[in-house]
Amino acid sequence: MSKKQPPNASTSPRFCNMGNFMRLEKQENANGLDVGILGIPFDTGSSFRTGSRFGPSSIRKISAMIKPNNVTMEVNIMDSLSAADLGDVPIIPGYIRESYDAIEKSVSEILNAGAVPLSLGGDHSITLGELRAVGKKYGKVSLIHFDSHLDLNESVFGQAYNHGTPFRRALEEGLIDPSTSIQIGMRGSLYDPNDFKIAEDLGFEVIPGYKLHKMTAEELGQKIKERVGDTKVFLTFDIDFVDPAYAPGTGTPEVGGFTSYETLSYIQQLKDINFVGFDIVEVAPDYDCSEITAYLAANIGFEFMSILAYKKKKKNL
Numbered sequence: 001m002s003k004k005q006p007p008n009a010s011t012s013p014r015f016c017n018m019g020n021f022m023r024l025e026k027q028e029n030a031n032g033l034d035v036g037i038l039g040i041p042f043d044t045g046s047s048f049r050t051g052s053r054f055g056p057s058s059i060r061k062i063s064a065m066i067k068p069n070n071v072t073m074e075v076n077i078m079d080s081l082s083a084a085d086l087g088d089v090p091i092i093p094g095y096i097r098e099s100y101d102a103i104e105k106s107v108s109e110i111l112n113a114g115a116v117p118l119s120l121g122g123d124h125s126i127t128l129g130e131l132r133a134v135g136k137k138y139g140k141v142s143l144i145h146f147d148s149h150l151d152l153n154e155s156v157f158g159q160a161y162n163h164g165t166p167f168r169r170a171l172e173e174g175l176i177d178p179s180t181s182i183q184i185g186m187r188g189s190l191y192d193p194n195d196f197k198i199a200e201d202l203g204f205e206v207i208p209g210y211k212l213h214k215m216t217a218e219e220l221g222q223k224i225k226e227r228v229g230d231t232k233v234f235l236t237f238d239i240d241f242v243d244p245a246y247a248p249g250t251g252t253p254e255v256g257g258f259t260s261y262e263t264l265s266y267i268q269q270l271k272d273i274n275f276v277g278f279d280i281v282e283v284a285p286d287y288d289c290s291e292i293t294a295y296l297a298a299n300i301g302f303e304f305m306s307i308l309a310y311k312k313k314k315k316n317l
Contacts, residue, residue, distance in 0.1 A: 020085035027084035030113035034081040039088035045125025045163040049251040055283035056120040063298035070306040080309035103129030121281030124163040135175040143181040147238035148254035178203030188254035221269025249288025
């Protein structure tokens with residue numbers, strides 16, 4: 001498949017032909033693609049503020065601002081990648097199990113076409129459906145998890161499926177290997193002071209926020225690479241990892257987080273990791289300010305695509 005650049009804003013205004021990520025072409029399936037962008041507009045798993053069902057559309061809208069060249073990574077993503085926006089998963093509001101089935105089906109179609117899924121959420125409960133699809137394709141994978149919360153609860157409101165439980169269920173279902181997985185940026189007040197220890201007892205490595213603030217991006221990158229090695233990796237990014245001063249549009253914000261610059265720097269350190277999927281979750285535009293949360297999420301998606309472009313370019317040298 002020929003690789004097409006997105007429209008240039010000097011000849012096609014950014015407010016024209018919006019609706020797809022970076023104004024990439026819309027495609028019905030992932031055949032011939034390196035990466036397929038998928039919206040998962042589901043927020044029934046939210047425990048506090050809802051609205052992340054509108055996250056995919058808000059991210060896509062502001063992503064018209066993004067140009068294809070990543071100067072830091074030294075790639076033009078569309079010189080290396082075939083990419084398209086595949087639209088949204090046909091989720092069922094209020095029905096989480098049925099929506100999981102729809103998510104798994106849609107992500108499986110991307111994986112079986114040989115492409116890497118980049119999903120736009122949606123609350124963090126959606127990641128379990130994605131990991132089920134990844135597990136069918138690749139078996140147990142490593143997890144890189146940026147967040148202010150561990151999302152390892154046994155249950156929330158007595159329910160097994162919620163945006164606070166996906167990684168406990170993924171662990172129980174054998175979808176992730178905790179011994180090669182890492183959770184990064186957790187902070188804030190807790191009901192159980194032993195939450196970090198519980199995660200470590202389950203086999204995860206945890207780098208809480210207060211420790212990450214004392215690390216350089218290079219140190220974090222090295223720590224992550226040592227942890228995951230050459231395994232297949234799924235990266236999940238909850239936008240509340242970022243401080244609410246930089247990303248206010250989310251359902252459960254936590255102060256004391258990280259800047260947008262730090263966030264992008266951390267992700268750029270991961271360019272040599274063997275990724276099989278990505279998602280960005282918990283963008284809630286009703287609480288956003290000047291679209292800064294959605295724009296950061298769009299840029300995070302661009303960095304994910306840049307990693308894939310970098311790896312493909314390096315492979316072809």
